[in-house]
Amino acid sequence: MGIDRITTAYYRLPLEPSGDAGHGLLDLEELVTVAIHADGLVGHGYAYTIGRGGRAIRALVEHDLQPLLVRQSAEDVEGLWRRMWRGLLYVGRGGLAAFAIAAVDIALWDLRGLREERPLWAVAGGTARSIPAYGSGVDLPKPLDGLLRQVEGFLERGYRAVKVKIGKPDPSEDVARVEAVRRLVGDGVDLMVDANMAWTVDEALARGRGLVPFNPFWLEEPTVPEDVEGHARLARELPMPIAIGESLHAQAEFERYVAARAAGIVQIDPVTNGGITPSLRVLRLADAAGLPTSSHYTDELSAHLLCTSKNPIYLEKHAFALDAYLERPQVVTDGTVRPTDEPGTGMRFDTAALRPYQGE
Numbered sequence: 055m056g057i058d059r060i061t062t063a064y065y066r067l068p069l070e071p072s073g074d075a076g077h078g079l080l081d082l083e084e085l086v087t088v089a090i091h092a093d094g095l096v097g098h099g100y101a102y103t104i105g106r107g108g109r110a111i112r113a114l115v116e117h118d119l120q121p122l123l124v125r126q127s128a129e130d131v132e133g134l135w136r137r138m139w140r141g142l143l144y145v146g147r148g149g150l151a152a153f154a155i156a157a158v159d160i161a162l163w164d165l166r167g168l169r170e171e172r173p174l175w176a177v178a179g180g181t182a183r184s185i186p187a188y189g190s191g192v193d194l195p196k197p198l199d200g201l202l203r204q205v206e207g208f209l210e211r212g213y214r215a216v217k218v219k220i221g222k223p224d225p226s227e228d229v230a231r232v233e234a235v236r237r238l239v240g241d242g243v244d245l246m247v248d249a250n251m252a253w254t255v256d257e258a259l260a261r262g263r264g265l266v267p268f269n270p271f272w273l274e275e276p277t278v279p280e281d282v283e284g285h286a287r288l289a290r291e292l293p294m295p296i297a298i299g300e301s302l303h304a305q306a307e308f309e310r311y312v313a314a315r316a317a318g319i320v321q322i323d324p325v326t327n328g329g330i331t332p333s334l335r336v337l338r339l340a341d342a343a344g345l346p347t348s349s350h351y352t353d354e355l356s357a358h359l360l361c362t363s364k365n366p367i368y369l370e371k372h373a374f375a376l377d378a379y380l381e382r383p384q385v386v387t388d389g390t391v392r393p394t395d396e397p398g399t400g401m402r403f404d405t406a407a408l409r410p411y412q413g414e
């Protein structure tokens with residue numbers, strides 16, 4: 055018994071053309087789905103990319119992770135995560151390997167929930183609750199009127215917090231956009247800004263100071279993730295909290311940020327962080343440091359995982375919603391989301407909706 059086999063699929067999902075200051079123009083999301091067959095059950099997981107790397111992730115799962123897992127017991131999820139991490143150590147410790155391990159780890163957590171007939175939030179040790187969500191755009195190329203229409207749409211859907219991209223080449227354009235969004239939403243709505251690692255530390259200091267009059271709720275990814283000390287300086291010298299996490303691919307990276315007091319808000323993404331297993335450890339790390347938590351994309355999984363956190367302030371409702379490809383899209387009620395109550399992740403892809411986008 056134990057793990058019998060792993061099957062994968064690869065999809066190329068078109069995006070409405072969008073973009074940010076760090077990754078440029080985006081018009082394609084890759085989706086790699088993983089199904090683990092074990093003990094008569096099938097656990098489902100996935101990884102995504104923003105246009106490149108998906109085929110390599112799929113190849114790592116099929117050629118390198120599957121042989122490490124077949125005939126192993128599926129029950130020791132943390133042990134299997136260690137086995138995968140050690141197995142890819144020489145080419146891993148982050149990067150694409152983290153995404154491949156994540157896709158498998160998510161499927162193993164789904165299997166754990168199916169086996170125990172409990173939802174993910176319960177098997178992960180959480181308490182189900184509603185978590186405030188914010189509307190999040192990937193909107194740097196949008197002209198100002200398009201940006202404002204998008205933010206109006208977020209408010210109409212009930213969100214009481216919104217995020218916009220910043221990092222235009224001309225700083226005054228960022229100021230004008232953030233000022234216009236603040237004027238539109240008023241003072242009662244939290245407004246986050248996200249630079250997607252575009253700046254040097256000195257640029258981030260100057261740009262961050264220029265946005266202070268508009269009271270940003272947080273400044274996300276102001277500079278490159280390798281520069282922990284730079285983030286610590288920004289955290290000390292800017293009044294708004296620094297939010298990081300989507301570009302950290304190992305638990306050790308989060309540990310460095312927390313130890314250096316380089317982050318004010320910890321954002322998990324169980325795909326880019328290397329799986330549910332490390333994301334849960336990161337949430338414990340944030341709890342121990344007294345830091346509030348949030349999420350990046352992965353809306354459906356993060357609704358479960360944030361229920362294990364002491365202070366989950368916001369879940370990101372991301373512009374690249376997978377709703378069109380899910381059997382049961384996440385429900386937003388009065389700007390909040392709750393985790394699903396069915397066994398496992400509750401997340402099932404609609405293979406008929408995905409089929410036109412299947413790639414090799």
Ligand SMILES: [Mg+2]
Pocket residue numbers: 248250274275300350
């Ligand atoms: Mg971001």
